[in-house]
Amino acid sequence: xxxxxxxxxxxxxxxxxxxxxxxxxxxxxxxxxxxxxxxxxxxxxxxxxxxxxxxxxxxxxxxxxxxxxxxxxxxxxxxxxxxxxxxxxxxxxxxxxxxxxxxxxxxxxxxxxxxxxxxxxxxxxxxxxxxxxxxxxxxxxxxxxxxxxxxxxxxxxxxxxxxxxxxxxxxxxxxxxxxxxxxxxxxxxxxxxxxxxxxxxxxxxxxxxxxxxxxxxxxxxxxxxxxxxxxxxxxxxxxxxxxxxxxxxxxxxxxxxxxxxxxxxxxxxxxxxxxxxxxxxx
Amino acid sequence: xxxxxxxxxxxxxxxxxxxxxxxxxxxxxxxxxxxxxxxxxxxxxxxxxxxxxxxxxxxxxxxxxxxxxxxxxxxxxxxxxxxxxxxxxxxxxxxxxxxxxxxxxxxxxxxxxxxxxxxxxxxxxxxxxxxxxxxxxxxxxxxxxxxxxxxxxxxxxxxxxxxxxxxxxxxxxxxxxxxxxxxxxxxxxxxxxxxxxxxxxxxxxxxxxxxxxxxxxxxxxxxxxxxxxxxxxxxxxxxxxxxxxxxxxxxxxxxxxxxxxxxxxxxxxxxxxxxxxxxx
Numbered sequence: 001x002x003x004x005x006x007x008x009x010x011x012x013x014x015x016x017x018x019x020x021x022x023x024x025x026x027x028x029x030x031x032x033x034x035x036x037x038x039x040x041x042x043x044x045x046x047x048x049x050x051x052x053x054x055x056x057x058x059x060x061x062x063x064x065x066x067x068x069x070x071x072x073x074x075x076x077x078x079x080x081x082x083x084x085x086x087x088x089x090x091x092x093x094x095x096x097x098x099x100x101x102x103x104x105x106x107x108x109x110x111x112x113x114x115x116x117x118x119x120x121x122x123x124x125x126x127x128x129x130x131x132x133x134x135x136x137x138x139x140x141x142x143x144x145x146x147x148x149x150x151x152x153x154x155x156x157x158x159x160x161x162x163x164x165x166x167x168x169x170x171x172x173x174x175x176x177x178x179x180x181x182x183x184x185x186x187x188x189x190x191x192x193x194x195x196x197x198x199x200x201x202x203x204x205x206x207x208x209x210x211x212x213x214x215x216x217x218x219x220x221x222x223x224x225x226x227x228x229x230x231x232x233x234x235x236x237x238x239x240x241x242x243x244x245x246x247x248x249x250x251x252x253x254x255x256x257x258x259x260x261x262x263x264x265x266x267x268x269x270x271x272x273x274x275x276x277x278x279x280x281x282x
Numbered sequence: 283x284x285x286x287x288x289x290x291x292x293x294x295x296x297x298x299x300x301x302x303x304x305x306x307x308x309x310x311x312x313x314x315x316x317x318x319x320x321x322x323x324x325x326x327x328x329x330x331x332x333x334x335x336x337x338x339x340x341x342x343x344x345x346x347x348x349x350x351x352x353x354x355x356x357x358x359x360x361x362x363x364x365x366x367x368x369x370x371x372x373x374x375x376x377x378x379x380x381x382x383x384x385x386x387x388x389x390x391x392x393x394x395x396x397x398x399x400x401x402x403x404x405x406x407x408x409x410x411x412x413x414x415x416x417x418x419x420x421x422x423x424x425x426x427x428x429x430x431x432x433x434x435x436x437x438x439x440x441x442x443x444x445x446x447x448x449x450x451x452x453x454x455x456x457x458x459x460x461x462x463x464x465x466x467x468x469x470x471x472x473x474x475x476x477x478x479x480x481x482x483x484x485x486x487x488x489x490x491x492x493x494x495x496x497x498x499x500x501x502x503x504x505x506x507x508x509x510x511x512x513x514x515x516x517x518x519x520x521x522x523x524x525x526x527x528x529x530x531x532x533x534x535x536x537x538x539x540x541x542x543x544x545x546x547x548x549x550x551x552x553x554x555x556x557x558x559x560x561x562x
Contacts, residue, residue: 011531143524
């Protein structure tokens with residue numbers, strides 16, 4: 001069958017294509033990679049610099065404020081377990097990966113969501129785009145990221161940010177669209193400029209929905225940040241990958257438990273924030 | 283592992299060892315059933331010439347979801363064939379089919395049960411919440427450890443991972459059947475199981491189909507990821523591409539996965555709209 005040679009031709013074409021692109025835009029990609037790396041290291045330092053008990057205390061209080069006392073106790077015990085199992089650094093690295101990618105995502109997604117929420121045409125285009133983004137299995141996003149940025153943390157963050165993008169855009173747009181028109185009318189009647197209407201009326205009213213988008217983004221980012229262990233991003237994902245390959249059952253479970261703990265803490269705190277914002281708004 | 287560190291995993295590993303020695307029979311049985319089902323489907327899909335399989339799938343897609351989806355299916359599968367990925371594509375299809383079937387066999391009865399029984403509902407709800415919070419990676423760890431590497435752990439982890447949306451949407455569909463329809467059934471003297479079989483399930487079919495769609499999409503995502511634990515197929519190709527820096531292989535199999543995802547999604551979406559009286 002000559003499909004093998006066809007496939008080889010395709011591979012060659014892709015490889016030359018990638019080479020041409022990455023050599024032409026070499027400086028640009030390096031710059032992007034540097035910026036991402038810088039942001040990641042900064043956030044990692046913020047998480048790792050304070051002694052672990054300060055960090056745990058801070059998060060437990062945050063959980064208490066947003067999600068109630070049970071969650072605070074859970075956070076306290078959960079993070080302490082991560083520390084006790086000797087995986088504190090890995091947990092913090094994974095968390096830094098998640099936070100960095102979600103920040104990049106939100107910087108792009110919230111303005112786009114605002115545009116989609118206030119303009120029909122933009123909304124139609126983004127809907128098709130987001131449908132496409134959400135149909136693809138997350139794993140696939142690693143391929144272009146690694147082709148352009150090589151191994152390491154930067155492609156992991158780019159792929160993670162792309163995955164986390166769709167729900168943030170969608171829920172921001174949804175939130176804006178559901179702001180009662182009387183509120184906007186009142187604002188206009190009092191002579192608010194369009195910018196004032198957006199920042200002082202629409203965005204505050206859409207905040208619970210935006211926060212729900214942040215929650216979804218965080219969860220998707222976590223699942224991707226863990227998968228990205230395979231392309232050289234550090235943290236818990238790398239630990240699981242390593243432990244599975246050497247069949248170190250104990251360590252694989254330890255890292256898996258830390259991932260579960262982190263997932264529940266991030267989910268419940270951000271969901272707590274959603275309900276908090278909702279009740280406050282009323 | 284540092285000896286000083288406290289490790290929950292070490293205890294779990296003891297438990298796993300004990301299970302492997304003392305309770306290997308059910309695990310072996312489950313594993314060989316899954317393995318056999320995948321093998322059977324794979325052989326079935328690879329046995330006829332590829333063009334016949336393509337033709338059958340495209341015709342099916344056309345009948346279910348319209349001409350456009352039929353065309354997409356035909357061209358998509360042709361691409362997979364031309365890219366020398368036919369075997370991998372068919373294996374991935376077989377893995378998705380087996381794990382989705384297994385997931386639905388658990389999810390639909392449980393969904394019906396939790397829609398009709400508040401006590402069961404109170405148990406399944408938090409369990410589903412927890413299951414949907416966990417990243418897919420986490421499901422692979424116990425599967426690998428209980429069933430070692432290969433296709434069986436991939437199918438089992440995938441099936442477990444894909445249960446929640448199907449269960450939720452089944453329960454939702456059953457719960458949203460209008461009360462007057464149930465009353466009419468009862469007034470005509472239908473027995474409780476007749477109410478379930480002849481009124482509630484038929485009325486809930488569109489919602490169940492939406493669950494099937496979600497279930498298939500999650501299965502595909504997971505089956506691809508399971509390339510990491512040696513399940514083979516398109517996921518295996520992606521892993522090969524990623525870990526050996528063979529970008530061409532990665533892109534090629536990545537495209538095939540995207541094509542498969544689009545085909546599965548559109549065909550099952552077609553099923554949802556076909557069964558939904560409100561949409562037509």
